[in-house]
Amino acid sequence: MDDKPEPMTNRSALRRLLAFARGHWRIAAGQFALAVAGTLLIFVFPGVVRWFMDEIIPQKRSDLIWRAGGLALLAFTVREVLFYFRTRVNCTFEQRMITDLRSQLHRKVELLPLGWFDHQSTGDILTKLADDVPATQRVILEGIEQGCTAVLQIIITAIVMLVADTQLALIVLAPTPLIAAGGWIYSRWVSPRATAAREATSVLNATLHDTITGIRQIKSFTAEEMRQWKFLAASQRLQEKQTRLMAAWAFYSPSMTLLGNGGLVLLLMAGSWWCVKGSMTPGQLMEFILLVGFLYEPIARLHGVNQTLLNGLSAAKRVFAILDNETEEDLDAGQPLDALRGEVEFNAVTFSYRADKPVLHDITLRAARHQTIAIVGATGSGKSTLFQLLTRFYDPQSGTITLDGTPIQNLSKRALRQSLAYVTQEAFLFAGTVRDNLLIGRPSATDDERRAPAPRPRPRLPQRRPHPPARRSHLRRRCEIRAPHPDRPRPTPRQPHQPHHRPSPQHHRPGRCHLRSPPRPHPRQRHA
Incomplete structure (x- = not known):
């Protein structure tokens, strides 16, 4: 109840x-x-x-x-x-x-x-x-x-x-x-x-926001008329309420x-x-x-x-x-992380976003030091959920997740998240310049630290010109990969055509394990 x-x-x-x-x-x-x-x-x-x-x-x-x-x-x-x-x-x-x-x-x-x-x-x-x-x-x-x-x-x-x-x-x-x-x-x-x-x-503002942020999907599926109908329905409802x-x-x-x-x-x-x-x-x-x-x-x-x-x-x-919402996160509650080896273990983990629809049931896996594991499954099977549980965006209903043998529930969320390198499934850049996005993990980083080697070479940009984040997917991904805190392990970009590729150890920082989930295919590729 x-x-x-x-x-x-x-x-x-x-x-x-x-x-x-x-x-x-x-x-x-x-x-x-x-x-x-x-x-x-x-x-x-x-x-x-x-x-x-x-x-x-x-x-x-x-x-x-x-x-x-x-x-x-x-x-x-x-x-x-x-x-x-x-x-x-x-x-x-x-x-x-x-x-x-x-x-x-x-x-x-x-x-x-x-x-x-x-x-x-x-x-x-x-x-x-x-x-x-x-x-x-x-x-x-x-x-x-x-x-x-x-x-x-x-x-x-x-x-x-x-x-x-x-x-x-x-x-x-x-x-x-x-x-x-x-x-x-x-x-x-x-x-x-x-x-x-x-x-x-x-409701009207939410409909307009969805149209703007999803404009590429709307154009890909020629759904302009459907979105217009939804917008008009929300606008008509607002008109009725304002009229009353x-x-x-x-x-x-x-x-x-x-x-x-x-x-x-x-x-x-x-x-x-x-x-x-x-x-x-x-x-x-x-x-x-x-x-x-x-x-x-x-x-x-x-x-x-x-x-x-x-x-x-x-x-x-x-x-x-x-x-007045009382579910505010306390990022500093819990013990700090001192020496991180990078051993991750899921033990009988069960999780559901809704009580009647479990997403993960009794999941057990172990990622040892230096080990790379690819999580493969159908869309909606819970691949991304595993990573969100590891970062404590959510907590499981049962089971435990440990990092170097310590349950992550006992760790400070701030320390836990700053120790992880996480490439999200959907690329996102904040409004501003490319430099602003590169500094998201460490605002005080110098230009030399910002230009540290990345998984792929950085494109040449005009000198002294604040370059806004491009809408091209490759540049968005590069910015996103380079964004983690300098003290975090550098993630390796996922290759859609090689989901089981195991990169050589020299690409990884010592003492780190690597969990990788292949990206979901483009909507047009699913129906090809």
């Missing part, structure tokens, strides 16, 4: 994000201080308008016009200067948050075992790194920061209105409970739709705006009635009309903040699902 963790709720994801942002509390405090100062300055203008309406214009005080106008202009100038600094602080906060979160996620992905990747698509992982991390960050920057600023403005505006005229303030504030209830209902309604849209985006998400937003946003406008209409009706009765001046009514704008503007902003929060929390749950 699988004990799967319970899905993370929006509330728990928000708590995790706040805990993560706590490491940048100084920048967050600076943001909040600038937001408070900018919010207080917006109340200068309504006061100036009331001054014009009730004193300067009725009493014809032309001497106060410049003073009042200068005060309003000064308040606007200081507010915009504060906004400039707040934007700069926000940018710093945003980039630090994104960098830290993406770095932690990338580090976590690197340390997860291969078994985790067997159940993940590359496109989904790329979506989490490239899209979900910025969306998660926006919960802090645009969601919490903008949300707190909006709530602060609403509270201050409500206090000012209550002090100025309690009756009018209560009329204006009447729709706010309905708006708050609408926001809560919307969040409960839209959260699963936002999560579904995120998942559909990952936006349909909810299309209903929510105008509904809340209508409630706010209803409060403004009530203000005009009640204020006009009291002005006619003489219990309120036109200046007071004009001040309240401006304050209503300062009240409902942040409420309208909260609608967008709510949408950002829901999308961001859906992304955050996907990110934290990886960060």
Whole structure:
């Protein structure tokens, strides 16, 4: 029975994000201080308008016009200067948050075992790194920061209105409970739709990634139409999810705006009635009309903040699902390797990727020092799995594997893998230059060490020109063969037409055994 963790709720994801942002509390405090100062300055203008309406214009005080106008202009100038600094602080906060979160996620992905990747698509992982991390960050920057600023403005505006005229303030504030209830209902309604849209985006990105990385296979089998159909199916599914998400937003946003406008209409009706009765001046009514704008503007902003929060929390749950994974590899746990002789033994080893489909069953073999063994078998028979067990990419369900008589489970994975030379079945080169790929095993290697003799001569390359890894298979293989750490044994390239060839001992480093699995044939050769 699988004990799967319970899905993370929006509330728990928000708590995790706040805990993560706590490491940048100084920048967050600076943001909040600038937001408070900018919010207080917006109340200068309504006061100036009331001054014009009730004193300067009725009493014809032309001497106060410049003073009042200068005060309003000064308040606007200081507010915009504060906004400039707040934007700069926000940018710093945003980039630090994104960098830290993406770095932690990338580090976590690197340390997860291969078994985790067997159940993940590359496109989904790329979506989490490239899209979900910025969306998660926006919960802090645009969601919490903008949300707190909006709530602060609403509270201050409500206090000012209550002090100025309690009756009018209560009329204006009447729709706010309905708006708050609408926001809560919307969040409960839209959260699963936002999560579904995120998942559909990952599926689309995974399909696109497979098309790009497998373009040679697609062209070899003229499978362009099939891949196009799969891409269109994924794109159609994303369209449906996004349409359902936006349909909810299309209903929510105008509904809340209508409630706010209803409060403004009530203000005009009640204020006009009291002005006619003489219990309120036109200046007071004009001040309240401006304050209503300062009240409902942040409420309208909260609608967008709510949408950002829901999308961001859906992304955050996907990110934290990886960060909370407890199957992280400890590369340094175990004993180091001192003097390596190179004797490998498999003793009754059984392994399966899935419990119902064993790949290896009771495998026993011994590779002595200086001995070369070729592992031959049909595709899918477990040849490559033997090597992945030897490098501890996976651990067998039963049986033991020893290196010089020591079970490899007792050895440090880092030391074990650095002592092995392993040529993968499928060639892979990292983006960058050929030199970058040659230095993957030892970044500090000098040019002389990099040019050490290889199994085959290195092609001449133009001097002082960073040469990108070619897509030609022979150059890819050469780079890959030369990539192992200098302290590792140099592997001998496998010859497809001579799977049982035994190279002469001078090609091997002393004290090493050599296990070799013939490469699988090209897809067209299988059907020849």
